[in-house]
Amino acid sequence: MNAIPQLFFDAMSLGGIYAMAALGIALIFGVMNLVNFAHGEYIAFCVFALIVPSTDAVAVMFIGKAPAILLIPMLLSIGALVAVASEFFVFRHMxxxxxxxxxxxxxxxxxVIQNTLLLVYxxxxxxxxxxxxxxxxxxxVGASIPLLQIIVIVTTLIVVVALALLLKRTRIGLEMRAAAxxxxxxRLLGVRANVVITGAFALSGALAAAVALIMVTQTGVADVRMGGQIMLVAFIATVIGGLGSLPGAVAAGFLIGAASVILQGFLPLEARPFRDAFLYTLVIAVLLLKPDGLFAPRSSKPRV
Amino acid sequence: MAQTHKQKRLSAWSTPILLIAILIVFTFLVTLFGDKSLARMAAQTLIRVTFVVGLWIFVGNSGVVSFGHAAYMAIGAYCSAWLTLRPQMKGLFLPDLWPFLANAEWHVFPAAVVSGLLAAIVALISGAAILRLTGIAASIATFAFLAIVYTIYSSWEGVTGATSSVVGLTRYADQWVTLAWASATVLAAACYANSSSGLALRATREDEVAADASGINMYRHRLIALVVSAFFTGVAGALFGHSLGVLNPNSFYLGVTFITLAMLVVGGIGSLTGAVTGVLVLSIIIEALVRAERGVAFGETTFALPTGAQEIIIGIIMILVLILRPAGLTGGRELRLRLGKR
Incomplete structure (x- = not known):
């Protein structure tokens, strides 16, 4: 009866998660041309940081016991720490x-991160x-929506606005845009490369932590493999949005979320298991029409 | 001048011969000194050689990273299963197969060739669209292609058995059969790399614009390389199924995609020698670590790695190789005999 607003909220909240994950990947790609496949594993790491290390089926809360006001900043800094550490130990040397x-x-x-989690949990x-x-x-508006969906949508909007302000109004933001x-x-003009790159990794890790919090609340499951699927979608969203373009990554994240909710809603029943096949066919079609992505910045074309 | 050119062409042909010799020595050593499980590991390694060298034909010569080759592997593996399984089995587990396939009971060799051909045909069709893209967009499109094939094979209940495994394949792919196919693939890769299409494609890898200005049709040569490469990855898929005896769509998804790409990059993406080296080195390290997990006896005490440590160590080794030798172990050079004077 109220299918349309329901679909709208589903699409917006799914798209919001994709958009945040895509932002995390696009930020790092922008400053150092790195497609960071470990991003999904940052998400999984943050999920497991909530619970006590053990191999039992029922999780005992560890950091997860803390009240939200403490828990959220703690988890965001854990995400940031993991990302910065990975930059320090691996990517700095490359x-x-x-x-x-x-x-x-x-x-x-x-x-390595995934198998460490497997070993411990x-x-x-x-x-x-x-x-x-x-x-x-x-x-x-007549549809019954889990409160969480609204929180996801609002959070995404806040994150996007905060990020936009950070990038436009602060020195580090200016340096990041210049570096991208x-x-x-x-660098020749005096941008501090290490500060910018570390900053980008920290932001990206904090975004991964935010995605982790939302996913855990939504699904109620902690699974070592939960980062892989979302990383794949986010990765595709960054490319469709135009690599290196942050608004593009957000828009494409929402687009993919909307497309998959719409396909889920309107495909005939027997074709539904094949939803992802249709979704990825759409992705290839979009790339064929717009090889540089929908919102490619002008600098993405190599100069000849 | 003409003399040196001739010598260079000749010495280029020593590469596949040396590599095949290494593979033969490897297989003989394992069969003579190893136990049964080591022989099985050798067959798996040679299947990976077939796959990675097949992958190299496209990735190494064109410089475009493909995430989609595991899909060609899946296509080959399932095609061989359709052609060789006993009709009663297929009636039971794969009821929706077309009558022609449901009644087929082929010999394994033609089935492997046809599986490769099917993968090549799919590559021709998918590549015709995907290869219009360049750079990272092309890589993403191959990723999307992999996801499409994976979704179809893991949901098409009556034809592929979906996520429940297809069982009962004849396990004929021992170390000798796989050695033959791996050698054939190395030879074909060298033939392609030394052909005019291979040279043209490598020119586009080095400098797209300059190659274009010299009248090279990049699209065409990339498509040729992809089709050749898909044939051998399809065959590798067929061999994979007939070595384990069991097929599951999950064996042909992200895991295999990344481990094979890692082998290629660790060995050195720029050369055929690199592809073979990467597979042999990583496979031997993996086998050693698996054995260490089971426990190695030093006199009285048994030393064992905790389960799962193998993957972590492999990951760390990969990162170290990439940091210390960014162009891979071989650094893009080929193993070849030096003929005549330099």
Whole structure:
């Protein structure tokens, strides 16, 4: 009956998660041309940081016990720390490598994080109940929406606005934009490369933590593999949005969220298991029409 | 001048011969001194050689990273299963197969060739669209292609068995069969790399604009390389199925994509020698670590790595190689005999 507003909220909240994950990837790609496959593993790491290390099926809360006002900043800084540490130990030593070598090493890093989690927590998915009251439905414009969906949408908007302010109004933001535009030139003009790169990783890690919080609350499960799927979608969103373009990444994240909700809603029943196949076919079609992405910045074209 | 050119062409042909010799020595050593499980590991390694060298034909020569080759592997593996499984089995587990496939009971060799051909045809069609893109957009499109094939194969209940495994494949792919296919793939890769299309494609890898200005049609040569490369990855898929005896769509997704790309990059993406080196080195390290996890006896005490440590160590080794030797272990050079004077 109220299918349309329902679909709208589903699409917006799913798109919001994708958009935040895509932002995390786009930020790092912008400053150092690194496609960071470890991003999904940052998300999984943050999820597991909530619970006590053990191999039991039922999770015991660890940091997760803290009240929200403490928990959220704590988890965001854990995410930031993991990302900054990975830059310090791995990517700092690869500044002169090809993008392919960096991409593969980011994958290797993700592999290491994932298997460390497996070693400590075992591969069984665990039930986690974090803020279960947020999944209670409330009714808005005739549709009953879990409160969490509204929080996701609002959070995404706040994050995007805050990020935009940071990038436009602060010194570090200016330096990041300069670095994303032309890294060598920016360094020659006095941009502090290490500060910018560390800053980008910290922001990206904090975004991963935010995604982790939302996913845990929504699904109530902690699974070592939960980062992989969202990383893939986010990665595709950054490319469709135009690599290096932050507004593009956000827009494309929302677009993919909307497309998958619409496909889920309107595909005939027997075709529904194949939803992702349709979604990725759409992705290839978009790329064929717009190879540089929908919102490609002018600097993305190599000069000849 | 003409003399040196001729010598260079000749010495380029020593590369595949040396590499095949290494593979033969490897197989003999393992068979003579190893136990049964080591022989199985050798077959797996040679299948990976077939796959990674097949992957190299496209990635190494064109410089475009493809995430989609595991999809060609899946296509080959399932095609061989459709052609060789006993009809009663197929009636039971894969009821929706077309009558022609449901009644097929082929010999394994033609089935492997046809599986490769099917993968090549799919590559021709998918590549015709995907290869219009360049750079990172092309890589993403191959990723999307992989996800499409994975979704179809893991949801098409009556034809692929979806996520429940297809069982009962004849396990004929021992170390000798896989050695033959791996050698054939190395030879074909060298043939392609030394052909005019291979040279043209490598020119586009070095400098797209200059190659374009010299009248090279990049799209065409990339498509040729992709089709050749998909044939061998399809065959590798067929061999994979007939070595384990079990097929599951999850074996052909992100895991295999990344481990094979890692082998290629660790060995050195720029050369055929690099592709073979990467597979052999990483496979041997993985096997050693797996054995260490089971426990190694030093006199009285048994030393064992905790389960799962193997993957972590492999990951760290990969990162170290990439930091210390960004162009891979071989650094893009080929193993070759030096003929005549330099």
């Amino acid at each position: 500044r002169n490598s090809t993008p392919v070598a960096m991409m593969i090493s980011s994958f290797a890093l993700g592999f 075992s591969s069984r998915p665990k039930a986690v109940s974090l803020w279960p009251e947020l999944n209670k439905p409330v009714s808005i 535009e032309n890294f060598t030139m920016a």
